Amino acid sequence: MSNEEIPRGEAALLQKAREKFLATFGRQPTAAAGAPGRLNLIGDHIDYCEGFVLPAALPFLTLVVGASNNSTECNVVSVLSSGEVVSASFPAPTTSTALKPGPPAWTNYVKGVVANFPGEVPGFDAVIVTDVPMGSGLSSSAAVEVSVFSFLEALTGTKVGLVEKAKLCQKAEHEFPGMPCGIMDQYIVTMGKKDHALLIDCRSLEAEQIPLDLGDLAILVTNSNVKHQLTGSEYPQRRAQCQEAADRLGLPSLRGARIEDLEKLKAQNCDDLVLKRARHVIEETRMTVEATKAMKEKDFRRVGELFYQSHESLSHLMEVSCPELDQIVDIMRGVPGVLGARMTGGGFGGCVVTLVKKSDLDDVKQHVLSQYKGKPTFFVCQPSDGARILKL
Ligand code: ADP
Ligand code: MG
Numbered sequence: 246m247s248n249e250e251i252p253r254g255e256a257a258l259l260q261k262a263r264e265k266f267l268a269t270f271g272r273q274p275t276a277a278a279g280a281p282g283r284l285n286l287i288g289d290h291i292d293y294c295e296g297f298v299l300p301a302a303l304p305f306l307t308l309v310v311g312a313s314n315n316s317t318e319c320n321v322v323s324v325l326s327s328g329e330v331v332s333a334s335f336p337a338p339t340t341s342t343a344l345k346p347g348p349p350a351w352t353n354y355v356k357g358v359v360a361n362f363p364g365e366v367p368g369f370d371a372v373i374v375t376d377v378p379m380g381s382g383l384s385s386s387a388a389v390e391v392s393v394f395s396f397l398e399a400l401t402g403t404k405v406g407l408v409e410k411a412k413l414c415q416k417a418e419h420e421f422p423g424m425p426c427g428i429m430d431q432y433i434v435t436m437g438k439k440d441h442a443l444l445i446d447c448r449s450l451e452a453e454q455i456p457l458d459l460g461d462l463a464i465l466v467t468n469s470n471v472k473h474q475l476t477g478s479e480y481p482q483r484r485a486q487c488q489e490a491a492d493r494l495g496l497p498s499l500r501g502a503r504i505e506d507l508e509k510l511k512a513q514n515c516d517d518l519v520l521k522r523a524r525h526v527i528e529e530t531r532m533t534v535e536a537t538k539a540m541k542e543k544d545f546r547r548v549g550e551l552f553y554q555s556h557e558s559l560s561h562l563m564e565v566s567c568p569e570l571d572q573i574v575d576i577m578r579g580v581p582g583v584l585g586a587r588m589t590g591g592g593f594g595g596c597v598v599t600l601v602k603k604s605d606l607d608d609v610k611q612h613v614l615s616q617y618k619g620k621p622t623f624f625v626c627q628p629s630d631g632a633r634i635l636k637l
Contacts, residue, residue: 248614250468250624252304253376255279259635261324262310266372269322273637274310274372278395280632281306282377283384283433284466284598285589286442287555288533290563292427294487295448295500296530299537300429301457301628302437305378307388308635309396311371319366321355323373326385335359337368346421354386357421358393361413364403371396380472382590386422387430390414391632399634408450410632411435425481437631444537448500455537457628462545462584463606464626465599469569469619472594480591483522483563490515490523499526525562529555549585549600553578556587565592569619573597576616580609598626 253261259277266274282305288298314320317339322332333352337359338344344360346353355373359366373392377385391414398405405413411431418424418431432452433443441454457464491499493513494506504527510520532551539547556574560566570588574597577586582605589598601609610623 248610248622250378250622252306254304255306255308255635258306258308258374258376259310262308262372262374263637265322265324265374266310266370269372270312270320270370272312275312275637276396276399277308277310277635277637278392278399278633279306279308279635280388280391280395280434281437281629282388283430283437284464284596284626285429286464286598287536287551287587288429288529289555289559289588289590289592290483290565291526291529291533292429292445292447293425293484294491294526294530295498296526297533297537298429298445298447299442299455299533300433300445301442301626302433302631303377303383304627304629305376305383305388307373307375307377307385307392309371309373309392310637311369311396311400313367313400314370316368318368319359320370321352321373322371323351324375326375326377326379337366346423350422353421353423354389354418355393357417358390358414359397360421361417362394362397362403363405363413364397364401366397366401369400378468380595381468381470382588382592382595384430384434384590386418386424387414387434390417391431391434395632395634407435425484433631435632437629439630440628442540442628448498455540457540458543459545460543461603463601463603465601465606465609466589466624466626467573467597467599467613468622469573469594469596470622471567471569471619473567475593479565479593483565486519486522487526490519490526493519499523500530502527504528521562521564525558528558528562532558545584545600549583552585552587552598552600559588559592563592567593569594569617570597573613573617573621576613577609580612581605583609
């Protein structure tokens, strides 16, 4: 296996999806849509606290093709990034029959979107293909949700506003896979723009496109290729701990909290873990805003410092890193050309994002390969467009 993760490109994925659809259903698809994975540059475990986040959409895509089938059944085949093919059938929702979550787990990401689609959904046949790495903190989950949603828009002719679409896909993830995620993933996957990152205010839901003009620098992504299966309750637990801190402060979310408020929490003898989570959210929100300003001013040294500080906060305060991610960040420290590194995404595995001089990219990768005990893969982040309906 090569160490480089290379996007297959929209045209190649579309061809693959069309061929699979013809082979499976014996006819041509009539509608197609795609949605990308995403990379969060800074601001993790913040969106559900209504803070600021700075993600970018990636050239890795999940793509859906399909057609109505004049029945009340939805038949979906998904070719996963591993090459494994999975398939499922479920009834199209009607006024009298609601869709319900249930195994196999992957189907909930599709059914949740079908159930929350604002227009009437007919029976359909569909094929999903993807090159978004799954479970790597690059949001294959939002990519599949938003691509299915966009496919349903193309199939039914229903047009939904971008903010509404992101919110409905988030609702789908809450209700069907049962993951209480924030709004970041569905937002960037819907609204990403080539060569830009998106500063999202997760309270007002206003967003600003930030040109990602890095000059002689690049954003290197190192995939640790580990995903620790913990109990599955870690994310909801973090969310609940943050909400407890906000409740104790009499705030709707930690967005309104300031560093001085930690003293108020201490005075209430609040649990040490709750205190640590609150400190992370307050610091990480500030660092996201500061990193965005530094990027605009092209003060990339500062951006790099903030990457390292953000990693420390995620590792020691939020406690969502893992030995492999900590090790990769440690390996990056002090290597010529490296300005900063941090884990990205929900954590417990997945990727590290590193700001590095383009001329040092190969040396940095070699250094990681020689030091890191696992099997890392790499790609350079090329910010790309968000979800789109495709012509067939
Ligand atoms: P991440 O979003 O970081 O990749 P998640 O655990 O949130 O990781 O979501 C991964 C899950 O989403 C997969 O285990 C699978 O159930 C579902 N999923 C993602 N992409 C696809 C796809 N193309 N086809 C079917 N299911 C998918
Ligand atoms: Mg996800």
